[in-house]
Amino acid sequence: MDYLTWASKIDVCIFTAEMTFFTHFGSYLLFIKGMFSKPEKLSVYIDRTITEMNNIGVGSLSIVVIIAIFQGAVTTLQIAYQLISPLISKPVIGSIVSDSSMLELAPTITCLVLAGKVGSHIASEIGTMRVSEQIDALEVMGINSSGYLALPKIIAGLIMIPALVIISIFLSNVGGIIAGEASGILTSQEYLQGARESFLPYNLFFALVKAVTYAFIITTVSSFQGYTTNGGALEVGASSTKAVVYSAVAILFSDYLLAQLML
């Protein structure tokens, strides 16, 4: 009897969680659909997109540079530690670091960090506008508030995040070369020889597909969380946290899905 009661309670919980998920996912899709109406004035949207490109791209450059260099350096040292064998040539280390940077580390780690930096900024900015009635003011003026606020951020993200990922791939290799030279594990010529020999243009394409997918996830999920904020300052903080957590989970899920589909 007890077992049945608990089983039915678990069933109800699962059903409620499923319904909540689908309700939120449906609202998220409607939010995205709502953005795509004719812009009130294209020049204003272009100006806003350029501003957002500066915020997202230039504003995140320093953190991306630091992460990419250390990521490449640490990966080089760890690969070298695991591949100590006279049978393995040193350029192999360069090829492994280069490939893993391109396929996984640069796009995924960079975008997880950007989910924190860019995502929380977007959610808190839009969330604050929601709770201070600024979004209501936009609507009353006859402006499509979701399009005006979120669309420039999404377009800016789709342009700048892949650019940051390319920079990250390049700097990962720079970090790898510096670490190899500094520790005496391999020379820069050996590193570059390995990287050149294993380079496949498809891997770069795969990295860019990932970057575009993650950029869409970060900007849309964060905009949606900010836009649907309800309440006051506390709720803005909660929305910001949710934006980061949901973006990170969606990035990891889509990472697996893309690897399964494209590799």
Next chain:
Amino acid sequence: MIELKDVRKSFNGEEVLKGISTKFETGKVNLVIGSSGHGKSVMMKCMVGLLTPTSGNVFYDDRDFTNLEYSKVREVRKEIGMLFQGTALFDSLTIEENVEFTLKMFTKMSKAERRDRVDFCLEQVDMPGINDKYPSEISGGMQKRVGIARAIALDIKYLLCDEPNSGLDPVTSRLIDELLQSITEEFNITTIINTHDMKTVFDIGDDVIFIYQGYNGWTGKVKDIKHSDNETLKRFIQASQFD
């Protein structure tokens, strides 16, 4: 003219607006009075479409606002100026950019023309020379006046104000009242003000609707309000020390 026909609004099964029907005439200062939590702000939000009424209709000069397509709703909204309780100025924009916002979005005015219009609107609210300041750099009363300037930047037909005097000192409150009255007369617009400040009612009001527990408790002219035999309205006025 704005007309409400049997407007109802419920939240989670609880009815907040219980069938409001009324008319707000053009060229008049129409006041909506009532205690906090009785549905004044909800009614105003239903009127501009920020909330969708559960049933009933809102008409803007015979246009059924509640049943218009979203693109047409946006067209009507260009004729509406709204002053929010918390002003809702865009805090990332300067005062000039705030007032200029709708002009930039909806007109083909040149930068110089827009600047002239901004200066005109700021002069109307007696706030010249603050173009380059940000909303956080000016006082609450000044923010309210900038909010009015932003609302009248386009040639609006309807001005809706949600508690324009809240949080202001008596002197600034009177200034805001006089400003709203003069704008209504000068531009011949339909002005609706949500308030529980009875001094505003007697100073600038033409027509009054009293909202009580979501119902239309009383409708009439300001001059008749003191002679009303409506007990709840009498209590409301007595509590405001205007009996």
